[in-house]
Amino acid sequence: MLAGAVLVISIVLFSIATVTLWWMMHAWRTPEVLESTTFAQSDGQTGLSITLLLPIRHERQDVVENTVQKMLECDHDNFDIVIITGADDPETTGIARRLALIDPTKIHTVIDPAPRNKATALNAALASGQCLGDILGVFDAEDVVHPELLNHVDHAFRAEDADVVQGGVQLLNFYSSWYSLRNCLEYFFWFRSRLHLQAEKGFITLGGNTVFLKRELVEPPPGSDAQWGWDDKCLAEDCELGVRLSSAGKKVVVAYSPEMVTREETPDTLKSFVKQRTRWNQGFLQVYRKGDWRQLPTRRQRMLARFTLSTPFYQAASGLAVPTGILIGILVKVPMVIAMASWLPVVPMFLVLAFEMAALRDFGKEYFGKEQPDQSHKVGFGSYVKLVIGMPFFQIILMFAALRAVWREMRGHKDWELTKHVGAHLVAPAPSSAATSA
Amino acid sequence: MSTTLDRPIERAPINKAEAWRFLGRPADFWLCAAATLAVLLVQAWNIAGYPRVFDDEGTYLVQAYAIDHGMGLTPYTYVFDHPPLGWIQLSTLAWIPAAIWHSPGQLVVAYSRIIMLPFTVASCILLYVLSRRMTLPRWAATLAVLLFGLSPLSVTLQREIFLDNIAVTWILAAFVLAYSPRKHLWAHVGSGLCAAVAVLSKETILLAVPALVVALWQNVDKRTRKYSFVGFAGAFLLLIIQYPLYAILKGELWSTGGKISEIAGITYQLSRPGSGSIFDHSSNAYSVLHNWLFYDPVLIVAGAVAVVVSLAYRHLRPVAIGGVILVLAAIRPSGYLPAMYIIQMLPFFAIGIAGLADRVVHAILTYRAKPVFWQQLSRLAVLLVCIMLAFVYVVPRWYSGDQNADTQDLNTGYADAVEWVHTHIPHPGDQRIVVDDTLFLDMLQDGFKPSRYDIYFFKLDVDPDVMDSLGGSEANKWKSIQYVIETPYMWENAVQSYTTEKVLQNSKVVWYYGAYPPNSIKGQNSDVEIRQVVP
Numbered sequence: 017m018l019a020g021a022v023l024v025i026s027i028v029l030f031s032i033a034t035v036t037l038w039w040m041m042h043a044w045r046t047p048e049v050l051e052s053t054t055f056a057q058s059d060g061q062t063g064l065s066i067t068l069l070l071p072i073r074h075e076r077q078d079v080v081e082n083t084v085q086k087m088l089e090c091d092h093d094n095f096d097i098v099i100i101t102g103a104d105d106p107e108t109t110g111i112a113r114r115l116a117l118i119d120p121t122k123i124h125t126v127i128d129p130a131p132r133n134k135a136t137a138l139n140a141a142l143a144s145g146q147c148l149g150d151i152l153g154v155f156d157a158e159d160v161v162h163p164e165l166l167n168h169v170d171h172a173f174r175a176e177d178a179d180v181v182q183g184g185v186q187l188l189n190f191y192s193s194w195y196s197l198r199n200c201l202e203y204f205f206w207f208r209s210r211l212h213l214q215a216e217k218g219f220i221t222l223g224g225n226t227v228f229l230k231r232e233l234v235e236p237p238p239g240s241d242a243q244w245g246w247d248d249k250c251l252a253e254d255c256e257l258g259v260r261l262s263s264a265g266k267k268v269v270v271a272y273s274p275e276m277v278t279r280e281e282t283p284d285t286l287k288s289f290v291k292q293r294t295r296w297n298q299g300f301l302q303v304y305r306k307g308d309w310r311q312l313p314t315r316r317q318r319m320l321a322r323f324t325l326s327t328p329f330y331q332a333a334s335g336l337a338v339p340t341g342i343l344i345g346i347l348v349k350v351p352m353v354i355a356m357a358s359w360l361p362v363v364p365m366f367l368v369l370a371f372e373m374a375a376l377r378d379f380g381k382e383y384f385g386k387e388q389p390d391q392s393h394k395v396g397f398g399s400y401v402k403l404v405i406g407m408p409f410f411q412i413i414l415m416f417a418a419l420r421a422v423w424r425e426m427r428g429h430k431d432w433e434l435t436k437h438v439g440a441h442l443v444a445p446a447p448s449s450a451a452t453s454a
Numbered sequence: 455m456s457t458t459l460d461r462p463i464e465r466a467p468i469n470k471a472e473a474w475r476f477l478g479r480p481a482d483f484w485l486c487a488a489a490t491l492a493v494l495l496v497q498a499w500n501i502a503g504y505p506r507v508f509d510d511e512g513t514y515l516v517q518a519y520a521i522d523h524g525m526g527l528t529p530y531t532y533v534f535d536h537p538p539l540g541w542i543q544l545s546t547l548a549w550i551p552a553a554i555w556h557s558p559g560q561l562v563v564a565y566s567r568i569i570m571l572p573f574t575v576a577s578c579i580l581l582y583v584l585s586r587r588m589t590l591p592r593w594a595a596t597l598a599v600l601l602f603g604l605s606p607l608s609v610t611l612q613r614e615i616f617l618d619n620i621a622v623t624w625i626l627a628a629f630v631l632a633y634s635p636r637k638h639l640w641a642h643v644g645s646g647l648c649a650a651v652a653v654l655s656k657e658t659i660l661l662a663v664p665a666l667v668v669a670l671w672q673n674v675d676k677r678t679r680k681y682s683f684v685g686f687a688g689a690f691l692l693l694i695i696q697y698p699l700y701a702i703l704k705g706e707l708w709s710t711g712g713k714i715s716e717i718a719g720i721t722y723q724l725s726r727p728g729s730g731s732i733f734d735h736s737s738n739a740y741s742v743l744h745n746w747l748f749y750d751p752v753l754i755v756a757g758a759v760a761v762v763v764s765l766a767y768r769h770l771r772p773v774a775i776g777g778v779i780l781v782l783a784a785i786r787p788s789g790y791l792p793a794m795y796i797i798q799m800l801p802f803f804a805i806g807i808a809g810l811a812d813r814v815v816h817a818i819l820t821y822r823a824k825p826v827f828w829q830q831l832s833r834l835a836v837l838l839v840c841i842m843l844a845f846v847y848v849v850p851r852w853y854s855g856d857q858n859a860d861t862q863d864l865n866t867g868y869a870d871a872v873e874w875v876h877t878h879i880p881h882p883g884d885q886r887i888v889v890d891d892t893l894f895l896d897m898l899q900d901g902f903k904p905s906r907y908d909i910y911f912f913k914l915d916v917d918p919d920v921m922d923s924l925g926g927s928e929a930n931k932w933k934s935i936q937y938v939i940e941t942p943y944m945w946e947n948a949v950q951s952y953t954t955e956k957v958l959q960n961s962k963v964v965w966y967y968g969a970y971p972p973n974s975i976k977g978q979n980s981d982v983e984i985r986q987v988v989p
Contacts, residue, residue: 045639047675345703355703356696363692370688374680
């Protein structure tokens with residue numbers, strides 16, 4: 017009985033881990049696939065107007081100013097910026113107003129009258145009538161935008177007839193803590209590889225920023241009360257929007273070029289990391305329950321949706337089940353075949369670890385390598401050691417966040433736990449004493 | 455199309471074979487199918503009659519039987535002599551001979567050889583695909599398959615239930631996947647997995663893995679190379695590690711005081727007494743080599759030369775390296791040279807010869823001389839030489855070798871012995887009979903009970919389980935045994951076991967097969983005696 021259970025669970029976990037591994041490595045399947053995951057060479061022309069949305073909340077002036085300055089350096093010839101602040105946050109609103117003075121023709125400000133989260137802020141911008149571009153692009157307060165990004169996005173929309181373009185986002189401060197290293201690699205695999213597969217299969221959870229979409233997709237439709245904008249009741253509004261749009265058959269294009277990714281930072285404490293992860297997991301759960309994905313046309317797509325949205329919970333389950341199975345295999349007298357089978361899921365898990373080490377090398381080369389401007393940190397031997405040793409502990413953290421999300425969702429806690437930004441990914445970090453908390 | 459403007463020297467036309475199709479299938483399909491079918495027919499015909507059943511065949515088949523019947527990895531204690539994956543695969547194919555068992559006069563081991571045919575067919579197909587992926591032309595790929603499968607040496611050894619044949623199939627699959635035309639990551643991971651299965655089927659194929667790494671190196675793309683190698687190595691190691699893991703879970707990874715353990719098993723294999731130099735006429739290695747040469751000197755000599763020369767060509771180099779390493783390991787005088795070792799070299803030899811033949815033909819076809827007449831003449835001359843060589847030297851030799859293989863029956867003595875036991879020994883369930891492993895399963899079929907009553911002589915005095923079941927003191931345990939079937943193999947090795955010797959000394963011949971009466975000249979082929987123990 018016990019033996020049978022161990023066998024079945026091992027086979028299920030092995031299959032899930034193998035499929036996850038398969039998808040994780042999507043971009044590296046063949047050289048051609050890898051080539052196709054990057055932005056196509058821009059034709060140098062522009063044809064679309066772009067509005068960049070920048071919702072900010074309790075932010076430090078230097079962080080936001082840096083972001084806006086970088087945006088203004090974009091060489092696209094037809095874009096403007098809308099900074100959105102909350103009515104309850106006069107301090108940040110003041111910062112936005114001051115920044116708008118830099119270039120009043122390009123920078124506009126919008127105040128969210130009933131601020132609760134990022135979704136309400138973005139919706140307030142849509143309702144304000146200030147968003148005039150054909151394309152809307154969403155960024156976060158601390159994002160560093162590459163000057164050529166908008167041209168490439170413009171080209172991608174036109175060349176591939178896309179409805180949505182998701183650019184790459186990359187966490188960079190792998191050196192900050194043991195979990196930030198793994199967190200950086202998670203992003204690396206997600207944006208470099210997995211999202212491309214999701215886009216190809218027609219079911220995608222978008223990221224929170226560096227997302228560009230046609231304005232008409234989210235604008236309030238005149239004279240209709242169909243859903244528009246971002247879902248302000250969902251804790252993962254970005255994921256929800258992606259699921260809603262891909263379920264409606266919209267074409268999403270993902271492009272990742274190392275030099276053009278939006279650079280971000282990991283949460284600065286383990287506590288805020290867990291909070292962030294809990295929020296995402298809970299958001300995934302909400303999207304799952306909302307059920308827009310059930311409209312996907314094919315069975316395969318619905319399976320993919322189901323699987324993708326419940327991944328954090330599989331992860332939590334396997335984090336518990338694999339060691340339990342192995343312990344049973346060793347301690348309890350079970351047939352040899354069962355004891356061997358309990359090790360089965362470990363095979364793809366270690367293969368993941370091996371690929372993570374390879375990816376860490378690429379990550380180090382693409383962001384901190386000899387030809388890169390940022391030489392402040394190096395991926396060295398210690399980083400690989402950290403990567404290996406950190407694996408079980410990171411699993412425990414993820415497991416905890418997944419269980420916490422389920423707990424909060426069951427108890428009806430649906431408030432927004434915000435992550436704060438200290439600018440660790442910026443080349444010259446600002447003193448962190450001035451950090452404000454959410 | 456014979457002239458081009460920028461090439462002043464006129465070239466004789468080369469008839470480039472168009473990629474023809476037949477019945478909607480490409481030329482490759484038909485050529486591969488035809489060559490494989492030819493091999494299959496020659497190897498399958500008279501498979502039970504030739505060659506003489508070999509002790510190891512019985513051992514692996516008995517172990518496959520043990521798995522099928524829930525007795526563990528072997529009917530006796532598993533001593534980590536080889537990794538078990540080879541006979542685990544055999545056990546999954548045991549239903550094939552089972553369909554034709556139980557007819558009297560058939561030797562189980564001999565008829566079970568048809569288990570090897572799927573492996574041979576798979577190896578032939580993989581060899582063809584590999585040759586094509588190595589950019590060999592169709593005719594050379596076909597030649598490689600025919601060399602590999604029709605040499606009398608191949609026909610003899612590939613029929614037999616040897617783990618090496620299984621390992622060859624898997625290592626060829628690993629090579630084919632390493633040559634993935636799309637350079638697909640999962641093909642490279644699959645290559646690592648296949649290589650691991652090969653090594654876990656027969657550990658000596660590990661010698662070919664460096665060649666596989668070279669093949670992979672030549673075939674990966676710079677942009678995805680890192681991931682390909684990590685996937686290959688990771689998959690290979692994670693599968694190999696299951697073998698020590700098994701030992702750990704059994705608590706038998708290492709041991710002291712002569713107890714069974716994996717480390718002890720591997721140490722034993724590595725420290726087996728060397729077979730001596732193949733150039734020393736009195737050595738074991740010499741007789742093993744000459745036994746191979748007896749079947750077919752062509753493939754061995756031409757193949758060994760071809761793999762060395764092929765080192766010079768980049769596209770042949772991986773296979774050449776594999777062949778050269780295996781040859782060097784064979785001529786190392788301190789090493790143990792198993793009788794079936796050459797099986798692993800055959801695919802490398804075959805591709806080496808075919809690849810080199812292609813180079814020679816290519817050189818002739820691109821040889822430019824004026825006037826065109828001379829080119830055509832030289833081509834014709836070379837063609838004639840090749841045909842003469844083939845028809846005067848190779849074909850008659852192979853024809854007669856393969857004819858022997860397809861007509862002679864060397865196993866009648868064994869089969870008759872089994873038949874005699876069946877008709878003359880009543881109540882086999884209460885009797886103890888000592889046999890060599892080739893007859894173990896026949897005795898089971900006849901009604902003897904496995905491992906305690908039907909005893910493989912090599913386990914006497916070695917396996918405590920066996921000895922405990924025999925009553926009496928150590929010196930008198932032989933008295934618990936009633937019968938022994940003496941075969942040449944047992945006769946050669948009896949001296950290793952006190953009890954076996956005792957049984958042979960204190961027994962009378964009740965039936966024999968062979969040209970010589972009992973107790974005259976020992977060790978002749980086909981000499982089989984059934985002896986009843988007289989306490």
